[in-house]
Each structure stands twice: as structure tokens, then as C-alpha cells.
Amino acid sequence: MTAIGIISLDNYDDIIDRMDDKYVSALNTLITTMISDWANDNHIFYKRINSERYFFVAKEADVDRMKEHQFVLLKQVKEAEINSEFVLTLSMGIAYGDAEIEKIGEIAQNNLDLAQARGGDQVVVKDTDPNAKPQFFGGNTDGTIRRTRTRSRAMSLALKKIFLENQKVFIMGHRFPDMDAVGAAFGIAGLAKLANREAYVLLNREEVNPDMTRCLSELDKYTELSEMVITEKEALQKIDHRSVLVMVDYHKPSLSISQTVYDAFEKIIIIDHHRRGDEFPNKPLLTYIETSASSASELVSEFIQFQTNRKIRLPKFVPTLLLAGIYVDTKSFAVRTTGKTFDMASFLKTQGADIALVQYLLSSDLDSYLSISRLVARSDYYRKDIVVSVADEREVYDGVTVAKTADTLLSLNGIHASFVITKQAGDVIGISARSSGTINVQTIMEALGGGGHFTNAATQIKGKTLDEVQQELFQELDKLERTKE
Incomplete structure (x- = not known):
């Protein structure tokens, strides 16, 4: 079967921005040489489209050979000496099958878009069969920052335009929402x-x-805000042809607070910071997925920055919720924090965010602290820098306690990844995973039916015991070890 692939350099523009012309020329030659050698090794025809994009045609057997070698080109490009403070990465979208060439090319482009939406430095391969699932390779570098002030302003204006074209704006986060989902939701409600x-x-x-x-x-x-909160039943009564749904802090329909409400909408907007998975809404009006952002609250805060001024402000509690959302997802600015994160925190403070109230909202009670301590006490090493905690099968834990336990384990000296396995509500086994950035926990959780972020991910598994889920996790960690070898 014919295979079509598209290769794109993730951060080419950032790297050459302040690079001397002679180094840019050397960089282009180096990249082309590496891709040419890789193409020759795999017996494929390739063509350079422009400075940062290449196209190739191959056979399915050639793609199988690339898979077997784990797309070694990803590693070669990252380790190249390019006279830059940045690390060069590339993404690849590949499709093959019995469909028309036009369809194969279209799916290859979609796969490339998916690879870049997930943070880049990875390959997405998919058969043209509608029932086929995409395969992911690489993804061992945290997301490249693509967000610029110009793009954020454009997204803010596009969001406002869609609101003006409709009468009702419904906002929904994921099930068992955290502070980031709630903060982002009320931030969007304020913009509406x-x-x-x-x-x-x-x-x-x-x-x-x-x-x-x-x-x-x-x-x-706060009456003005509490009146915005509605139930599933109330939402279904209010939805009409001039209604739009905004999904915040998630993009998988199956994670919706109400699948019924989601199914009732034709017009959907997505605002998220998690790496995109295979499950995705069909033809959303607007998609803004920025994996480099600390949180959905950070993204929404940027939108607010372009639509408010000294005379036009949101209710004081909204900036507080947004700042609390940033605090939660950055672990008090300890992880996934960029200069933009601090800029947004500063902006929210000028908008009236109450730091003392943020601390109150995020504080833990004694029972939660004791639950975390019990889970920490049950942890053990998978290897010297990875720890796994498996709860007592007689106890049921909420998601926040499990997540805090994973954070606590990761904060210990010498630990680069932590996994906490517990029974949760709804007769499911949940895993909360954290990483310092050296291990991609998202791909591990995806293999177990979940997903999330490069350094922060989770999954829920039904119909299995704690021991069975632990063994499945160990199998995925063993695969990771073999891949490194």
C-alpha cells in the first residue's frame, strides 16, 4: 500500500530568528542532509517543499521499518549541533492504505496537525481505514512555545466574533472539575x-x-456568578439554534460533565492546554490548544487582557478563580511555568485577584492530609527514580487527593516520575501520573486509555483490580525501558 508522509520542523522560525545568515545556511544544509540520509536508509522518495517542510512517498513496508527503528530521525535532529540556544525538533504525519492518493495525503496532513497539536517532536501514523487508531512515536520533548501576543489577540477577537453571532454561550469543563476548569469556565462566562x-x-x-x-x-x-451555574436538565431546556458550547480544559467529548448536553450542540469551541488525543469533536468552530501553556486559566486570562480596560472589568471573584487555576496547574509556579504565566498572574492581580482567597480555596483539611500520608506510605520504587503507590483496595479516593499524592511523591529528592493507583468513585481504578520532564507520562497513560500532559496525566480503568492495573502500568514502564535501550 502507498504511504505519504509530511515532515515539518516545529520551531524553525524561533531558531533562525536571531541566527547569523551563514549559520542559517549551514543549518538548512545540515537538516537536508539528515533527512536525505534517513530517506535513503529507508528507500523512500522525498522532496523539500520549503525551509521547514518536506514530503515523502513510501510503501507500507517502509513505514513498518521506520516504526521498528522508532523513527530515529527524531533523535538525530534533536541531538544535532545547530549553534542555537534552542533544541530543534520535528514532527511527522504519515498515512497509508487502499484509499485514493488524495485521501491518503489529506489524512497525512491531519496526522501532522495532530502531532503538532500534541506538542511536536513526534510522529503520528494512521491507516486510512475509518476505524483505525493513530499510532504515536516520540513525544519526548515538552511542547514548543508557539503562542505569541498577536495570535492570542487574534483568538480573542475570533472568540468575541462567535459570541456576537450567537445569543447563548454555554461553558463546560471535564467531569470532576478542578480549579483550572472552573476558573477558565467563569473567565469565558465573563467574556460572554x-x-x-x-x-x-x-x-x-x-x-x-x-x-x-x-x-x-x-x-x-456572588449572586451574579452563582446565577450562571446550571444543571444538565436546565441546559437542555435552554439550548437552541443560537447557542454555542465552549469546552474548557479538555477536548475529549467522553470527559464532558454531560455527554447529553455535548451531543445537543452543533457549534463547539475548544480551549485547552492538554496534548491532543485521537478522540476529538468533529469540525469545531474554533480550536485553541496550546500545550506550552501552564493551564486553561492562563489562556483565558490572555483573552480577557484584550477585552478589558480600566473601565471594563470582570467581577472581582473571576480573576481570583483564574489565578487559583494557574496556581493549581503550576503547583504554585513550580512546574510548566513560563514568562507568560507570570505575566498573566500579574495581570490578574491588577484585575483584583485576592491572593489570600486563593490560598483559602487551595488549602487542605486534616483528613485530606492524612489520606495523602497513607498513600505516600504505601509507595515503592519501580526503579531508583520512579515510584509507584498502590492504595488499599478497601479505600476509595477522590481525584484531588490522588493528584496531590502524586505531586508530593514527585517533590522527593531524586524522583523523576510518580504514579498513584487507587479505587475511585464509579467502580473504576484511577492512575494519577506526574513527571519532572524527563519522562513523558502522557504516552504511558494513553496506552492505558487515558491522556493528559507531558508531565501531568491520568487514566481511569473499569472492570479490573488494583493488582491488574499495577501490572499493566509495569508493562508500559518496561516497554519504556526497552525503548531507551
């Missing part, structure tokens, strides 16, 4: 109100973690 549109935030108060109960109790003190 600035556009004089009806705004509704869908929440299921029966599916909230203990930490969020404190947040919702505080939210109820």
Missing part, C-alpha cells in the same frame, strides 16, 4: 457577558471533589 450575551456554566454538584465544594460555597456568595 462583556459581549452582552447570556452565559451559563454547566456544573454537576454531585460530581465535585471536596476541594471544589469549598470553592462553590464561596461562589454562592
